[in-house]
Amino acid sequence: MPKAYEPQAVEAKWYRFWEEGGYFKPRPNPARKPFVISMPPPNVTGALHLGHGITSTIEDIMIRYHRMQGDETLWVPGEDHAGIATQTVVERLLATEGTDRHQIGREAFLERVWQWVDQYKSRIQNQHRRLGASCDWSHERFTLDEGLSKAVREVFVRLYEEGLIYRGERIINWCPVCMSALSDLEVNHVNTPGKLTYVRYPLKPVDGQVAGEGDYITVATTRPETILGDTAIAVNPKDHRYVNIIGRLAIVPVIGREIPIVADEAVEADFGTGAVKVTPAHDPTDFEIGQRHNLPRIQVIGFDAKMTAEAGPYAGQDRHEARKNLVADLEKTGLIVKIEDYVVPLGRCQRSDTVIEPLISKQWFISMKPLATPALNAVKYGQIKIVPERFNKTYFDWLENIHDWCISRQLWWGHRIPVWYCDSCGEMTVSREDITICPHCEGTQLRQDEDVLDTWFSSWLWPFSTLGWPDHTPDLQRYYPTAVMETGYDIIFFWVARMVMSGIHFMGNAPFSTIYLHGLVRDAKGEKMSKSKGNVIDPLEVMDKFGTDALRFTLATSSTPGNDMKLIDERIVGNRNFANKIWNASRFVLMTTADIPGGVPAIESVQPQTLADRWILQRFERLTKTVTRLIEEFQFGEAGRQINDFFWSDYCDWYVEASKVQMRGDKQTRQNTAGILRAVLDQSLRLLHPFMPFVTEEVWQYLYHFSQPDRASWPASALIIAPWPQYHAAFEDETAEQQFSLLQQVITLIRDARNQMNVERSHRNPVIMAVGEDVSMFEAQAPLIEFLATTEKPQLFSTLAQKPEQAMSLLAGAVEIYLPLAGLLDIGKELARLDKEIVQVQQEQARLQGKLSNQNFVSRARPEVVEKEREKLAAHEERLSKLQARRNELAAMQP
């Protein structure tokens, strides 16, 4: 075995071993409920980033854990066709070739996209392999697969037939760069510094009256260019300032259109002047006001974001140009009252970052209310549990205020809407199968709807479409509903909530019982990683540099569920070092026990002899219990940290060191020690395997081969399917825990004293100890003290009538330790040290006395808590008296 662990040398080998060995496939176990996860399908647009890294790591931890628990485990991988994103990258590619999709046509364009997809799909698959994802590749799906496309059509047709899908002319979010409609969720609202412009609209004189000076109404707007499309001015009916002019006509500046002044509840009286201009064709609120008051809709901004012919003198200008020009013109005519700085919540396209234009357009929608209510109830009444629970609120708020979902996109890449229009009879047909003959008039002049469906329209079916729905496949029977949906909290609306809706609606029950939401990975400065900022960390680079296990362990342990994490190099380095520690501890075990037969015994069969043996087994059993509980509670970070602590501190720093003494013992002791070293290592590797699959499998295989003659008794041929450690209460040993802890204190104190006194490293100093009733215990542990604290054989006494002179004195609990250090001891310094310790003990003693003299505490706190405090106080008192006695002796010695 090499001296240091080299991840690059072994990772690929083990992944191949697992994959080719079929370990990722579900192993049928009818006795237990299958454990199933649908992997959130990454966009086929590009490479995986650290967000996918954390998703894949956490899901793999769960999958590997359940696989080792013996559950029938299925992890379904796949990719998402990512409509707009993919279309955009391929269009960009075409642009570099000097062409575009319209020139080459729909068919050729789609061919190019498929080429792209094939390339990136395999790239994503390989990245998941590098991450160690133990997903079942034979179940891999793509949202544009034949099967999934069938599911999409089925869903579209069913919802249409149920009246939940409709086509309508609504105001939608239009991205002039993507040239497509977007759903509300695909629009980011960004607070942007802007202007609030106050514009005067002249009022038309009432019949018989002459227009008076000041006969104006002033409105405030953040979008002056839409003035051209105004068809009313609205005020709140309760606003007394305007009661008298409701029903009169105002005149739109520049174009002179006469528009009514209407009263509408939607108007906020304290915004601007309390009067607002109404542009039904360019604002969602105005659209609704327009519907209530039957206002005309005048579109002045086109789908290309340029002013339309309706914009009169501004026709053809870009919307931003037109704004500037119009404001300048209004200034000239004196219709601008004032212009204030104002923060505008600008809607921007999630993909292109373009400012969204609300426009009226004919699109396909889903009525969400009927779907949302059952999804809401599923969480409210506990069929689904969200972890962490605080995201319930976010989930509820969104579902309670849900709007209809605009599902049509003016793209070519995606599931084409299964609707045909007949040129002969004008009828529309919605169909599961492609049609060539109109069922209404038998005409053949049919045109399929040009548009495709929102990508989320296919991914919201993911948990069941990947299992074969709408067919009643065995997979669907066996594996639906899945167990856990694990993903980032940023797509709770986009994806998670919608999956719950579709699952309940089409399958009759929720698609998973737990939703686990993880936080976002940020850079070292805490900023969100993005391509435009150039701060994206490539997981492949991290893995090349530090190994996959180091990256995985870092992602798993650097945060608390649902919280964001900063990825910092030092942490990854630390975890690479941990992998190396595992490697070297294993190397030690294999090397020092090489000549001892017996292989790796089952942990329940080992026979602890020494205190250290009993202690490490007790520690391990406690760890197993805790880690298992933590994983079941989705506290993966804490679970990982606990294993790390145990392995490094308890196993390596103490047990392995203690074993070096034991391995010098008789044959029986050596045999036993070797067995415990191996068994605890084997079991620790099992606990760690879900977190760090590669180094653990590598080391475990050494153990396995090393046990060649005993292989028959081994439970598994690979760690990936080795049974998860069971808790053995028989190894619980509170006495060992306490005694070993005392021993650790003694050793640490002596080491510290030697350090302080600058005792030469290899020099063995004498030790005299007064240990009360623990003489036999310390007698047995004397070799450990000699070895670990570098001392001579300790001289043990129950009590010491005559305290050693010229000795440094230490206290471990009630155990007195004297280090005769002739000539080295500076009595003055020693007195100062003792004084400092005395003060500390006195303070603590005072605190405890105060607590125990408080009647409220004694009578109200739980008896065991009070008892504990009493014991503590007694211990402190004993300690104090010993310290003071020692101080007096020393003081007497001082010249």
Add this chain to the structure above:
RNA sequence: GGGCGAUUAGCUCAGUUGGUUAGAGCGCUACGUUGACAUCGUAGAGGUCACAGAUUCGAGUUCUGUAUCGCCCA
């Protein structure tokens, strides 16, 4: 405007039914290459747990408010 989160050692973070003297890694200081590991070991220093109240025998932990930072929704 509504909601959520964070604030603990120089840095990055744990601390999940309220109960030892609040922990880890990195960094820092001292010592060390003894046959697993210098990607290491041994030991040490370092914190009024953002602030102000409240509840409680007891609060980093529960409640209220404030401040700063971040995110989501409208």
